[in-house]
Amino acid sequence: MKTKAAIVYEYKKPMVVDEIELEGPREKEVLVQFKAAGLCHTDLSIINGVIRMPPPPCIPGHEGTGIVQEVGPGVTRVKPGDHVILMWVPICGECYYCLRGQPYLCVNRDKGRSGVMLDGTCRLKKGNQYIRKMVGIGSFSEYNVVNEESVLPIDPDIPFDVASIVGCAVITGVGAVLNTAKVKQGSSVAIVGVGGVGLNVVQGSVLANATKIIAIDILDNKLAFAKQLGATHVINASKEDPVEKVKEITGGIGVDYAFEALGRSETVLTTFKLIRRGGRAVIVGISDMDDKLTLPVYEIPLLEKSILGCYYGSANVKVELITLLDLYKTGRLKLDQLITNRYSLEQINKGFEDMESGKNARGVIIY
Template sequence: MEQKARAVICREINQPVVVEEITVEAPRRGEVMIKLAACGVCHSDLSATNGTIPFPVPLILGHEGAGTVVAVGEGVNDYKVGDHVVSSFVSMCGKCRYCQTGRPQLCDQANKAMTTLPDGTLRTRDMNGAPLNVFSGCGVMAEYATLHTDNVVKVDQQMPLDKAALIGCGVMTGVGAAVNTAKVDPGSIAVVFGCGGVGLNAIQGCAIAGARMIVAVDTSDAKLEMARQFGATHVVNSKSEENAVKAILKLTEGGADYAFECVGLGDIAAQAYGVLRKGGTAVVVGVASPKDTTSIRTATLTFGEKTLTGSYFGSARPREDFPRLIGLYRAHRLKLDELITRTYSIGEAPQAFADMQAGRNARGVIVFD
């Protein structure tokens, strides 16, 4: 079953995205075809369009999608037509040492599925027959997509798909950084740098974990106000402070137990480390440019027993964590509806990217007919 579909494509770096009709091939062994219901417009997609993430073009964007299985390939037993699924931008083989030790977000196979399916081939072509790369093995900013089952997670049929889509990246990355990576303790103090989609989810992850004080840091008063809705108890506009680190150390009366960098800048990572008290942990969540660096005073690692670590995909175990997040949403403990600032049709994708770059949205979501 070959399927024509409209898709959002990056044709040239630092140029607006385009919407084109493409052809999506039928699933092969171990694969499924999905009819997308919704796809979040994530900052990582923007990073691919401006070269921060060096993916080859032409590239079908989108890795935060949810939809319905419409076809299954040979050997697929765990999925059937009609199943609701969310994409995972990390391909999980289930066999490597990382998958076997409960760290599938670091799966070796994921490196083989950055712009293709895990076997190195593609199921997507433009109308001239030229192959189209896909973002992180997904390319789900399209009406239809064929993915390997290693990039798919089944979710409850009752879960609204436009909300479920957000779990596939931004929510998992932010909440997971707090709950899985940092393992925030109840009653602790946390600081979150950057109040975009991932940062807001790191904030609500800290709130879910029971942090008593959560300081949101950003340069936008509008984003800081939104941060309060997601659990921030205090806010700091770093543009208004001569020295944001000193201001936060004073506010927290000596420093934070946890700090999260959700921007993707080495200097901000250093600030996150700088606001820690002894024994504190700084978690770098944002995706920085490959040439970006972070500088800290090495001796403070020893004398203060501080930790500087990274968090990829919220240290996710998607097949365990996605259903858990859905459960928190249903229990009214996880905010998803409030994350969606605006929905767009696929034809409005260029505007969605412009709005994201301008910082207008917590999360924009493309909703397919």
């Protein structure tokens, strides 16, 4: 069949929206008709070549929801007509990591990241050229074939656009707070960078009953989003020194937990400086693969400062995606407010321009 998709042919160039050939699902694979796809900063990293997995030509897009159209032989988890959310680790459930409750580290994720199906082949082609897709999903395509392990059925009442952003920004941000840092009630929290993920660190901190939630960014409109979602303090780092200001807010101590949601060595260092003795710094942002950092190492034992990495919200993904959608239904998680702009697939490059200029909390492609 044919599908229309946004393709990265060359780094740092606009994506090309083109019609390409899509082969149907093989064994344990599923054909999904996408209904919505969130625009995430990690997609931009693929477009710009900051992350070079998968190599071009490839289709980005790892936040997505849609409807199962067809299933290959042996598929048992979903059937045609099911509404599904896409997971960017095709969780096997049986490997060393899955068995230890860390499905986000599943061995399958490396195959997903290289842009091929779990059997190592591609389903997308333009002429004779195979086209890879980001983390085994490639949601910037009207249709795509994915592994059965990448889809999770959801309640058909939930709007597709809202559910799509839960798949990355929300589970990562909220999970960083509840799973990675394990923020305790009454804590102080600082968030460096309040884009799609950082805003959900704010929301997660509200769910954890943190009492000081300090949002740090260089754009006032993003800080305004953070306030709407529950930040108690905001700091514009282009006007004030965030480390000094956080000291002032916390009576000279520093915060219990700080989160870095940008993926840059300078802001990771800032995040490390924001935490108190015994505090935890959680790194969520994915940096350039060549970015290196120099740290005051003695502070790690002397001040008992911890640095924790967070991937996919350190989440029990299949359970927590559903929990997050339930929290949305009961009004405890604000998702409608997070979607600031909707685009057609043809407008996708405009969507990323808006992201880069800081206009969006989250932009979403609607098919």
